[in-house]
Amino acid sequence: xxxxxxxxxxxxxxxxxxxxxxxxxxxxxxxxVEEYRSSEKAPFVIVLDNVRSQNNVxxxxxxxxAFLVEKIFLCGITATPPNPDIRKTALGAxxxxxxxxxxxxxxxxxxxKENGYIxxxxxxxxxxxxxxxxxxxxxxxxxxVFGHEINGVSQEVLDLCDFCIEIPQYxxxxxxxxAVSSGIVLWELNKNLTPTPLPRGRG
Numbered sequence: 738x739x740x741x742x743x744x745x746x747x748x749x750x751x752x753x754x755x756x757x758x759x760x761x762x763x764x765x766x767x768x769x770v771e772e773y774r775s776s777e778k779a780p781f782v783i784v785l786d787n788v789r790s791q792n793n794v795x796x797x798x799x800x801x802x803a804f805l806v807e808k809i810f811l812c813g814i815t816a817t818p819p820n821p822d823i824r825k826t827a828l829g830a831x832x833x834x835x836x837x838x839x840x841x842x843x844x845x846x847x848x849x850k851e852n853g854y855i856x857x858x859x860x861x862x863x864x865x866x867x868x869x870x871x872x873x874x875x876x877x878x879x880x881x882v883f884g885h886e887i888n889g890v891s892q893e894v895l896d897l898c899d900f901c902i903e904i905p906q907y908x909x910x911x912x913x914x915x916a917v918s919s920g921i922v923l924w925e926l927n928k929n930l931t932p933t934p935l936p937r938g939r940g
Contacts, residue, residue, distance in 0.1 A: 773833040778807040779927060780873070782854065784882040786842040786890050787813035788915060793886065795826030796916030802830035804923040809834055810849075810880075812842035826916075846880070846897045854880040858898040859918055860890045861911070865903035868922060873929045881922060883915050 768776065783801055788794055794816050801809055811817050817838050818824070818831040839845040846856055857871075857879055873879065882898065884890030895901070904913060904921055913921070 768833075770829075770833045773802065773805070774835075776805060779805045779923075779930060780878045781806050781923065781926065782808045782810060782849065782878075782880050783919065784810045784842065784845055784849070784880050785812060785815045785915075786882055786884045786894055787888075788815045788883065789886055790915075791816040791820055791822035792826045793914065793916045794820075795823040795828075795831065797883070797919045798823065798827040798830040798834050798836075800916070800920040800923055801834045802827075803920075804927055806834060806923070809836040810839060810845045811836055812839045812845050842882075842891065842894050843897065846882070846894060849880045850897070852878075854878045855900070856880050856882065856898045858882040858884070858890045858895055858901045859904070859922055860884065860895065860901050861903050862895065862901045865901040868902050868904050868925050871900065871902050871926070873926050879926070881919075881926075883919055886915055 781804070783797060783806055785794065785797065788797075794811070798809065798818075800806075815838075816823060817836065818827075823831055837845075850856060855877055859881060882890055882894060884894070890898075902922065904918060906913070
């Protein structure tokens with residue numbers, strides 16, 4: 738039985754069943770790399786301030802791809818593609834999401850400020866705003882800064898930020914992995930943006 742016949746039988750079987758079924762890969766409306774690069778982007782760039790884990794960097798690329806982030810700035814010791822550990826967790830997203838490396842995070846932040854970006858550090862500080870209470874504004878651009886896994890965002894970068902956002906936590910750790918944090922923040926901030934309709938055949 739050929740692949741098309743298998744897919745056809747799959748649909749015949751599940752169309753007679755009640756309830757939900759998992760979608761096939763070809764139903765997900767995935768963009769090609771070229772389609773991603775030509776798509777209208779969310780008004781966000783990500784800045785990684787000396788992130789040490791290459792697997793975390795790859796995961797951030799993957800989340801950035803999912804939310805149509807404009808670009809990732811890889812700063813200081815943060816690893817850059819091509820890199821096997823980044824590739825392992827990015828699953829190809831390092832090919833779709835544009836990136837740029839800076840030796841110094843401050844240089845990246847200063848350039849973004851000159852280009853009109855609002856700088857938001859994701860960090861626990863005395864004047865932080867809880868994530869759910871921060872609302873993005875229409876026609877504004879935002880740079881989301883995530884820091885080192887142990888030391889967080891450096892103080893010299895914090896001194897340049899416009900806002901600090903903190904993810905509320907209620908357990909004993911009060912510490913998310915940076916890859917988890919980036920996904921949470923991107924999801925929450927994107928909720929204020931106009932949603933993109935699901936591809937035909939979905940819903």
